[in-house]
Amino acid sequence: MKNLWNSIVNSIKGIKSWSDFATKANLTIEVIRRIVLYIIAGLFVMLSLAIGLGFGYVSALTNQVEVPNKQEMRSQLKDVNNSTSLYFANDEKVEDLQKTLVGNRVQLSQMSPYLKKAIVATEDSDFYKHSGVEPKSVFRAVLSDVTGIGAQTGGSTLTQQTVKMQLLSSETTWKRKAVEIFLAMRVDKYFSKDEILEDYLNAVTLGKNNKGQNIQGVQAAAKGLFGKNAADLNLAESAFIAGLPQSPSVYTPYDNHGKIMSDTSLGMKRKNVVLYRMLRDKKITQSEYDEAKSYDLKNDLLKPVKAPTHKIKYGYVYNLLTQQAQTIIVKRLAKNDGIAYKDLKKDKNLYNKYALQADTELHNKNYRIDSTIDKSLYRQMNAQVQSFQDNLGTTHSGSGVDPATGKTVKVSEPVQNGSVLLDNKTGQVLAFVGGVNFKKSQLNHAFSTNRSPGSSIKPLITFAPAIENGLIGSQTQLADFKTKFAKYAPTDYGETIQNRFISARETLEESYNIPSVNLYNYIRQQGVSSKKYMSKMGIHLTDSEYNQLGITLGGTDQGVTVLEQASAFSTFANKGQHVNPYVVSKITDPTGKVLYQHKHTKKKVFSKQTSYIIQNMLHGVVTKGTASALSYESNFSTKNLFGKTGTSNNYRDNWFLGSTDGVTLASWIGYDNFYHDNFNLSSNSTDINQELWSRMANAVYKENPGVMNVHKKFNRPDGVQSYKVDKETGTNTGTIEYNGMTSKVNQHTTQSLYYKGSPKNLTYDNFAIGGKAKNYKLFWNNYFGRDNGYGVVKRLNGSSKSASEIASENGSGRTSGFSNSANDSDSSDVTTTTGSTTTGGSRNSNNSTTANGNSETGTGSGAGAGAGTGSGSSVGGGSSTGETGGAGGGTTGETGGATGGGAAGGGILGGE
Structure with a gap:
């Protein structure tokens, strides 16, 4: 360009005559003309490229959109009077969601002519001229989006605004804007201008009425502001309403309580x-x-x-289905925008934006949510809780500081219940109990609170993985002697130590802690990771938690929900397959199109052989173990019922999970302790929860016997091997050297079930997991006749009490009897061999039977300086009143050893 200018200057300097000037002038003009043409051509090419790219971008976006047909669009455009409907299973209605907008649809002929003219003049003066979209409107919208300058609705035609309100979500992305333009042109093609205007005037939001409610449509505005129909509005009233859409919250004359604002001048200026x-x-x-x-x-x-x-009859169901449906819609909206749900959850603000969109759609569009909840079963279970709630425990009254307001409020803390009835094979939640009183607490204790699972986690995290990997059989012996792992010293219930070797079967039946900790420590040493099994069952713990031995007793950092625990436990009844639990089965949009259909997903967690062995072992829990009361409390056959109890430290939480072939029913009781209280259940909470469980199970069985399928037997699959073993050692019978003499060991035999592996051969000092040399010496001396205290239950403080005394103190509902005996051949029948030869003494007869325990509480001692002082906290002190995970001495609870230096720290959240 500089050279061109120099050439022009030099040419002018070289002019010698008018003829020469004319020639050079013509040349210069030609050069300039060509430069201008090149520039124009370049701009045209660039503009064409930009337009092409723009159309390509819009085309790419709209190609990803499912275009509704004319009938579908008509249905959605006119949908202003309905909100989402919630349904139980079997097409029984729960409730309609309460609309966030109130309104009634009226025809265009039922609206004041002033109103129609006012809206068109204000919002879209070229409404009757364009084809749904105006270039200047698009330009204003783009400018508004880029700069933030411009009115809220001024960037779109009335057609676009109608499409946005009725066919799209309220997001403001470029993709949504492109789709909006595309659909607006289609709507303009299919429908008349008056039809579109009618739809707009019935759908637009117009502030609040004199009741403080949000208004949708001009009829609701006319009624809610001026007490008249839309057809009777005068010019001033019509102009006022027509001014509201630009910014309803600014121009509305009423506040949230329906009171007229002290300053309504902005609305009046907008009217002008x-x-x-x-x-x-x-x-x-x-x-x-x-x-x-x-x-x-x-x-x-x-x-x-x-x-x-408006009174909601089924409050817990209403809230649950609303929340679950909202999550499904959020996932759908995010997916449509190319955002992964896992990434969305990391951005709180972005998630809240999508959640608001989903909530708006659900409350203002006629979706249908179908659930798995059986109305009759739901009513029966909740009726049992209502009638039994006074027996759950003391309701504490007092005062506390509301964390939201900082004010002192009156507090009433009842014992809460969360229960879930789950279909084992499909994962359907058939019924649940969210709490004892919805009016006083809307918190769903079955789905939304995390609590310590106590010993109910033992078969999931420890025993099933051990069986799956061939590390134990049902009669493998585990040590229950005083022990310490670094600073972690677990004990059994009531601060006791059994002081003997105990079979894996009896450990689960009586829920002993020390043997469980020894087994969990052993499987970790053998390279078995419980994490891969727990994750497949829907329970996600941290590596830090898995590294703590107290995890096998329920010592989690955050705890689990009742739904999670029930779902994981149902894996055993489902032959080792885990099915994801669900509540929402289908979501249908206003046109009848299915937007969401639940898909069953199964994961193999354990083999069917392992699952059967666990079922077999846990059947003893309900026949003679910690839940033996169910044998006479249940109105149905418990022959094919298996279950597991669980109690966290200081009786903070109590669980029972029971499964038949058809269902798993889980029940949790405990206090919320919202105000940092330390209310614990009574020592007989195990009995109380079992009675509640049996009442609910009886009611379910009476209402629908087929759903429980109690008569279906869990048949032993091929691959489960039954070995005859010595009862006291869990090994093959054989001989040992004792005091220099060979002695035959086969006085009592029983059957031990294995999936992989087989019983060990008898040895003097290596037959039990967790056993130490002094433990084996004590055992053999007692076996051959010495009365040395083997098998005598000891308390942590050094005193010893009989099992019956401890049971009496703690209010156990267990029956007495031989803990390793059973009525069916699949269990651990004990056979006494007569005439067996031993040299050096006879077996002490008192040790051929096992002592029965009490309510499953335990202790843990350690050098850590921590004690839970509230719901889920673990701070200071030496006597723990918190949950498992506190690092303090002198705690009580079934999870006992989950305290001290080796336990999972942090405590359990007692609520939300």
Whole structure:
């Protein structure tokens, strides 16, 4: 360009005559003309490229959108009077979601002519001329999105606004804008202008009425502001309503309580703007304008009225289905925008934005949510809890500080219950109990609170993985002697130590802690990871938690929900397959199109052989173990019932999970302790929870016997081997050297079930997991006749009490009897061999039977300086009143050893 200019200058300097000037001038003009042409051509090419790229981008976006047909669009455009409907299973209705907007649809002929003119003049003066979209509107929208400058609705035509309100979510992405433009042109093609205007006027949001409710549509606005129908609005009233869509929250005359705001000037000024635009477009005369502008509109506003209340009959179901449906819609919206749900959850603000969109759609569009909840079973289970709640424990009253307001409030803390009835094979939640009183607490204790699982986690995290990997059989012996792992010293219930070797079967039946900890420590040493099994069952713990031995007793950092624990436990009844639990089975949009259909997903967690062995072992829990009361409390056959109890430290939580072939029913009881209280259940909470469980199970069985399938036997699959073993050692019978003499060991035999592996051969000092040399010496000396205290239950403080005394103290409901005996051949029948030869003494007869325990509480001692002082906290002190995981000495609870230096730290959240 510089050279060109120099050439022009030099040419001018070289002019010698008029002829020469004319020639050079023509040349210069030609050069400039060509430069201009090149520039114009370049701009044209660039503009064409930009337009092409723009159309390509829009085309790419719209190609990803499922385009509704005419009938579907008609249905959605006119949908303003309905909200989402919630359904039980079998097409029984729960409730309609309460609309966030109130309104009634009316025809265009039932609206004031002033109103129609005012809206068109204000929102889209070229409405009757364009084809749904105007280039200038698109340009304003783009400018508004890029710069943030411009009115909320001023960037779109009335057609686009209608599409946005009725066919799209409220997101403001470029993709949504492109789809909006595309659909607006389609709507304009299919429907008349008056149809579109009618849809807009019925769907638009218009602030609040004199009841404090959000208004949708001009009929609701006319009724809620001026107490008249839309057809009867005068010019001033019509102009006021027509001014509201630009910013309803700013121009509305009423507050959230239906009171007239002290300053309504902005709304009145906006009314005058609307009147001016009507005058400008010659929709009204000058005299009409002057009269309406001076009209005392404030005098027409209605006085405040209290909004009616709506009682929801099934509150827990209503809230649960709403929450679950919202999550499904959020996932769908995010997926449509190319955002992975896992990434969305990491961005709180973005998630809240999508959650608001989903909530708006659910409350203002006619979706249908079908659930798995059986209405009759739900009612029966909740009726049992209502009738039994006074027996759950003491309701504590007092005062506490509300964390939200900082104010002191009156507090009433009842014992809460969360229960889940789960179909084992499909994962359907058939029924649940969210709490004892929805009016006083809307917190869903079955789905939304995390609690320590106590010993109910033992078969999931320890025993099943051990069996799956061939590390134990059902009669493998585990050490239950005083022991310490670094600073972690677990004990059994009631601060006791059994002081003997105990079979894996009896450990689960009586829920002993020390043997469980020894087994968990052993499987970790053998390279078995419980994490891979737990994760497949839907329970996700941290590596830090898995590294703590107290995890096998329920010492988690955050705990689990009742749903999670029930779902994981159902894996055993489902032959080792885990099926994801679910509540929402289907979501249908207003046109009848299915937006979501639950898909069953199964994961193999354990073999069917392992599952059968666990079932077999846990059947003893309900026949003679910690839940033996169920044998006479249940009104149905418990022959094929298996289950597991669980109690966290200081009786903070109590669980029972029971499974038949058909269902798993899980019940948890405990206090919320919202105000950092330390309310614990009574020592007989195991008995109380079992009675509640049996009442619910009896009610379910009476209502629908087939759903439980109690008569279906868990048949032993091929691959489960039954070996005859010595009862006391869990090994093959054989001989040992004792005091220099060979002695035959086969006095009592029983059957031990294995999936992989087989019983060990008998040895003097290596037959039990966790056993130490002094333990084996004590055992053999006692076996051959010495009364040395083997098998005598000892307490942590050094005193010893009989099993019956401890049971009496703690209120156990267990029956007495031989803990390793059973009525069926699949269990551990004990056979006494007569005439067996031993040299050096006879077996002490008192040790051929096992002592029965009490309510499953335990202790842990350690050098850690921590004690839970509230729900889920673990701070300071030496006597723990918190949950498992506190690092303190002198705690009580079935999870006992989950305290001290080796336990999972952090405590359990007692609520939310």
